[in-house]
Amino acid sequence: MDNNLTFGVNDSRLKYQCRESSYAIIIDDNGYVATILTAKGSFLPGGGIEYGETPEECLLRELLEETGFAAEISHNLGKAQRYFVSPSNIPLLNIGNFFTANLTKKVCAPIEDDHELKWVHLSEADHLFFHEHQLWAVKKALSLNLRVKK
Template identity: 50%
Template structure:
């Protein structure tokens, strides 16, 4: 039976997430969190530079390859960089991995690329054998260096209920400690809920633009933005029983000068003790961000 190659789209997220969960589990990750896999693939679809292809074999989705385009400065030509290749155990030795790789080779040729390149573990002998069979060469003179920019991965909180259509709400939030690092800034709403300062990302905004605007509206203060803490999401029902996913990026920050009075009358700036954040903050992923920020700095 021929192997069909299709590009990932929103209708295939569920099938692709099952493959990603298997890939993560084999790599030592906890592959059991389907929500995390779905969220990762949704973010991939939003990235204009990254493509995921799925292989369909025997009426099942059997594997995937992800790739992105680079550019050779010296040659003045594109480079196709393969990020991940995976075949589910059931479909191994059936040509799925080879079909995915051959498809990317054809894409690179069509675009006039100078080369394809990928990385693999030195002990992954089956993969290395396949790459060499397809003409890939091991470049012994090259070394791979990585600079990890964060110690986090996407965390998921809350319980996803079957049968509900969740809408994703992206936002950016600030973890701001006081001078003694014993208290963290929070915004108290008229409903009596505490949130980290920040809010929803508007069309065309960068994370920093969103964060500065939201904190200014809620507190009246300008801020100095520090480093990215991480990204996390929470499944929950709104006060109007809307199924939502709160997808937040969290940054360390400091208050600068006060610029104006808060623009939102039903929001007030409060300082809560760090050890009380878990109990007071409405969203679990907000309190998670406070814990991460505190642990990241021995002075906090």
């Protein structure tokens, strides 16, 4: 992975658990980005890839679980990774696959009760996300002018 797409510090004294994930960047024409608010902070919609899933399959499943919406993927923005220590003191390496997406149809209530879909104005993005590589992905989508409709 290219060094400029690595965030956080790789502390050689720590043994990192690797977790590959997929995340959606959904930005509307009014300058709002879809976020998932949890007790741990604000995140892009998405999550960990399960055994046998492709990054795209993971993203569609996570969007349904967290928002209750079916979705379609628009663009693959690439990968970025972040070294960090979780709030429960576990060293983690998150490898994020980032995509732009469009929520297409409300299918059900969100499955994850502790996750709230919140549309946040992009002017708040610099101080919003728990993960730095998620902010990188939002800025990349903006630089490519990849906005979608809610």
